[in-house]
Amino acid sequence: MATMAASNTRDVGPKDLGLRNNSSTKIDLANIADVPYYVEKRYVRAVDENGDEFQYEEVPVEEFYDDDKEETLDALIRNVKDQQRESQVIPTTTSASISRGSLTTEPEAVDDFVRNFLVRMGMKKTMQQFQVEWHNLSSSGRIKTNEAGYLPDVVKHNEELSEKMRLLQSEVDRYRKSAEKAREEFIKMKKERDYHRQHHNRIAQEKNNLVTFIKRLKSHLSTYEPQLDELKTKYDSAVREKMLYKLERDKMQSELNALKLSTSTSYQNNTEGSLGSTQSKLRELRLKEEKKKVMITDEQRRLTGSMDDTNQSNAQDSEFPTDTGNNPYLNRFAEDAFHRSTLTLAKELLAHEGPISCAAIHPRKHVAITVSDDRSWKMWAIPEGDMIMKGEGHADWVSGVDFHPSGNKMATCSGDTTVKLWDFSQKKCVHTFTNHLLPVWSVNFHSCGDFITSASQDKTVRLWDLNSLRCRMVMRGHQDSVHSAEFLMFSNIIVSSSVDKTVMLWDARTGLAEHTYAGHANACNQATFNLRGDAIASCDTKGVVKIWDVRTVKSIVTLDFGPYSANSVSFHPAGQLLTTASGDRTIKLYNIGSEELIPLSSHTDEVQYVKFDLKGQYMISTGRDRTLRIWS
The missing domain is CATH 1.10.287 (Helix Hairpins)
Incomplete structure (x- = not known):
């Protein structure tokens, strides 16, 4: 059984075993399972150069199964050694003249087919019974094995076709997997193509806008x-x-x-x-x-x-305070006592019906004001979250807000190109500044309370006098929309950021630009001073935050929080902690000393604004999810 399962190819035919000769061989039926057998017969014929076949002498079965194994083995070894000695004597030409034999396959017989089938099916008991019955019938002469015949060619042909079908099916499966993989690659490449096409269209549109703007600028300059x-x-x-x-x-x-x-005394009068x-x-x-x-x-x-009227003097104009360099808030923060473990979400307020663009904290009380795209502002108690006051008056979205240093007034700016001054004691808007030509993005009070600075899309930073209620100064220098303008506390210096990728320092007394910080590769959203006034933090639309040294006019730290936009940035009053409002719905806390970055995830939409209070006790954040969140 094991010999048949190993291979269908053999060197000895069924006649050699006596399976088809019912008269010459007798086999013990008790040991029939131990008799080796082969199910396919093949003959090896060697052909010489003249085409004559070699004649092989048939070995009798009795000699094949001779009990004297040792003598036969010794004789075989002697014959092999004799043949080796003879091959050494024969010239090389003689060995080269012998051609290799050809291998022919004889068709499978009926009994061999049955045996092969039983072997393939693993029916060993049936196979043993078949062997016994076949031998008994053939020995009694009832079955003539030499006349059993061969299987028809159609059976072998069917087997070959079945094998070919299996091979073809495996090929089909392999090709199907290759086609599926190619389809996935095609879909991926198609999506990439659509993305790059959209990006190309956007770049082309921006280029056309720039070309149109340059043409307008040239025509304007030609005038x-x-x-x-x-x-x-x-x-x-x-x-x-x-x-x-x-x-x-x-x-x-x-x-x-x-x-x-030449004159003399006589001509003195005439002279x-x-x-x-x-x-x-x-x-x-x-x-x-x-x-x-x-x-x-x-x-x-x-x-x-x-x-224009900004250069005209007025008796009611305010005087700029002298820069003494003294900041009373610096003595409060000898060391940075603000730790991550104390910064947790204390309150969440659904403050407006539209996205909240900006917020401000009262200089002395636990009060905050939020402004929104729903054209209103609201005042909230911190941390209780109770609404104290609400106001409306702008004709478009409100973009910026700031408290007066005394805390009894505030200023707001809007997309309607105006800056409004509100008095809490009168509960109304007391004045509206209308000199800007395009939407105003931010407002900020001077520490003395007599001046307001505003940044606008008309590429200017304006200085407003609250005593004379007029525009005192127009600062022109940016080449595109100005997004923020902020005073350094207890100083006459203004820092501004613009879409032209620059941050500029201005002297409010003269309206001249003192320094320009260039290093951003994208539009700047905001720039702010730290409390000491020796560093500026700026952020842009790709999430890059830079910290500038005011004295050396160089960037000392560059942080990449991209690819989402960094909308706002704020220093902790102690100066070692920097917070950033990100477009990925998180707030980034960065410790400048330890270089540790900690994200805070609470907002459900883009974060628009973050700000620490002057005492460093808590932080507020607002976003497009219409909420005000208080962190303490």
């Missing part, structure tokens, strides 16, 4: 060329006249000196008269010269757009 040429002509003529006046003055001065030397006339001429020349200078200055201011 200034004639005026500049005229101004230059006037300036050249004024310089020439000035030189002529100077030459005439020198000439008259030399004449006067000559008259002084004094001529001297007076000369001095009067000189005074006239000086007046003309000063008038021309004033005319040139006025013309320059008119052409550059700075000649």
Whole structure:
């Protein structure tokens, strides 16, 4: 059984075993299972160069099953050694002349087919019974094994076709898996193509917008060329006249000196008269010269757009406080006592019906104000969460808010291009500033309480005087929309951030830009001072936060919280902790000293604004989920 299961190929035919000869061989039926058998017969024929087949002598069964195993084995070993010695004597040409034999396959017989089938099915008991019955019938002569015949070709053909079908099915499965994998790759590539196509369309749209803007800017600049040429002509003529006046003055001065030397006492009165006339001429020349200078200055201011009511003096204008450099809040924070373990969500308020864009904390009380896209502002008690007051008045979304240092007033800005001043004691808006041309993004009070700074989409930062109720200064320098403007506490310095990827420092007294910080690769959303005033934190639309050294005008720390936008940034009053409102619905807490980053996840939508109170006791956050959250 084991021999048959191992292979269908053999070197000895069924005649050698006597399975088809019913008269020559007798086998013990008790040991029939131990008799080796083979189910397929193959003959090896060797053909020489002339095509004649070699003749092989048939080995009798009696000699094959000889009991004298040892003599047969010794004789076989001797024959092998003799053949090896003879092969060494035979020339190489003789061995090369013998060709290899050919292998032919004889068709499978009926009994072999039955045996193969039983072996494949694992029916060993049936196989043993079949062997016994077949031998008994063949030995009694009732079955002639030499006339049993072979299986028809159609059976083998069917088996070959079945095997081929199995192979083809495996190939189909493999190709199906390959096709499924190719389909997944195709879908992935298609999605990538759509993404890149959308990105390309967006870039093309931005490019078209930039081209249109550049054309408008060129046409706008072309209108200034004639005026500049005229101004230059006037300036050249004024310089020439000035030189002529100077030459005439020198000439008259030399004449006067000559008259002084040549006059005598008799002509003293006449000389004094001529001297007076000369001095009067000189005074006239000086007046003309000063008038021309004033005319040139006025013309320059008119052409550059700075000649408006902001440069006109007013008796009610406030005086800028002197910069003493003293900040009373610094003494409160000798060390950073703000730890992560104490920062937990204390209160969550559904404050507005629309996204909350900004918030402010009262300078002395536990009160906060929120402003929203629903055009209203609300005042809340901290941490109870009770609403104290509500106000409406803007015609569009409200984008910024800040408390007056005294706490009895506040200012708001809106998409309706206005800045409103609210008085809590009168419970109404007491004044509206309307000089901005486009939406206003942020407002901030000076520490003295007499000035407000605002940042607008019209690329300007404006300074408002609360005593004269007018615009005192227009700061132009940014090339795109200005998103934030903030005073350094107890100072006249303003920091602003813009879509042009820059952060700028301004002197509020002169309206001049002192420094420009360039390093962001994307539009800046906000810039703020720390309490000491020696560092500025700025954030942009790709989540990059930079900390700048005010003294060296360099970036000292760069943090990448992207790819989502960083909408707001705030320093803890102690200065070692920085918090950022992120577009991925989290608040990023960063310890500058230990470089530890801790995300706070509570908001269900984009976080718009974060702010610490001046005492460092709690933090507030707002977002597009219309909630105000208090962290303590």
